[in-house]
């Protein structure tokens with residue numbers, strides 16, 4: 001046991017953090033048509049700059065990777081210019097910020113996209129379920145087109161290009177969203193990856209997409225210390241299923257441990273309650289644990305050595321000054337899930353700080 005708690009300063013990559021609290025990536029669906037973040041996002045993120053690190057909502061590295069209504073991208077000069085205003089506002093308040101790259105793969109609908117290209121995924125396996133579209137209400141997920149082997153380097157290159165754009169937009173680093181059933185996790189998981197080429201089948205083949213995407217992002221960023229990754233082993237969200245998640249994720253984490261990444265963020269979910277204990281010893285770098293933490297459980301996890309940082313999601317939506325509230329033992333404002341994805345300032349920028 002140590003006396004480290006969530007308010008103890010820390011270090012991520014090459015910068016110091018004021019505390020050990022990471023604001024989780026959270027899609028908030030307030031972006032403008034065409035994937036440009038709105039002006040409201042400047043205030044939203046600046047209000048939360050006291051987190052040790054902010055990770056943005058999922059950002060599509062390319063038009064092909066965008067699947068949800070009112071979600072942002074990192075593809076065009078207009079995207080970069082809009083993000084630059086946000087990173088400037090966060091930096092002006094002493095905060096640090098990574099962009100999370102979220103390529104949805106098969107989890108999308110054409111009514112939400114600014115490209116007419118079909119969804120792409122490791123295999124033509126449609127996800128069960130529905131998603132919201134502004135134009136047509138709830139719609140079934142569409143059938144994705146399986147990527148040709150020859151197309152995969154191009155998808156990987158999109159992450160590299162987006163990394164260069166994010167750094168141009170002033171981000172301190174980038175995170176590969178390899179969780180929650182989106183494209184990288186679709187490659188990792190046996191239920192969505194039925195390929196027979198070098199990207200499917202054996203666990204070594206299924207982890208290849210993630211390893212290559214990280215490698216490309218590191219090269220584009222010029223340093224692995226500016227690149228993080230998020231995993232959610234065995235989380236069933238978005239109809240994802242894997243025959244042996246412990247084998248998949250222990251193999252993956254052993255493969256990426258030597259890379260020197262800024263951090264590994266693991267989201268714990270019910271099917272694998274001991275996932276931190278399984279993965280932490282396999283990863284040489286900074287380990288960030290997320291999923292249902294409060295102040296006490298977060299500090300306990302740090303003190304026991306179970307993690308180096310704690311990731312807070314929902315609590316940050318309604319408590320922009322969450323570190324200060326923890327420091328003062330102040331009451332927390334409950335979050336309102338009905339405004340998580342609704343347009344406009346309500347439930348977004350209107351939660352007060354102390």
Ligand SMILES: Cc1cc2nc3c(=O)[nH]c(=O)nc-3n(C[C@H](O)[C@H](O)[C@H](O)COP(=O)(O)O)c2cc1C
Nearest residue numbers: 024025026027057058267291292293312313314340
């Ligand atoms: C409104 C909302 C949107 C989310 N969007 C994303 C996302 O874009 N990318 C991602 O990796 N996780 C996303 N998540 C999951 C969070 O990052 C986090 O892992 C999860 O909320 C668990 O942490 P918590 O219990 O502290 O909220 C989202 C969660 C919420 C509540």
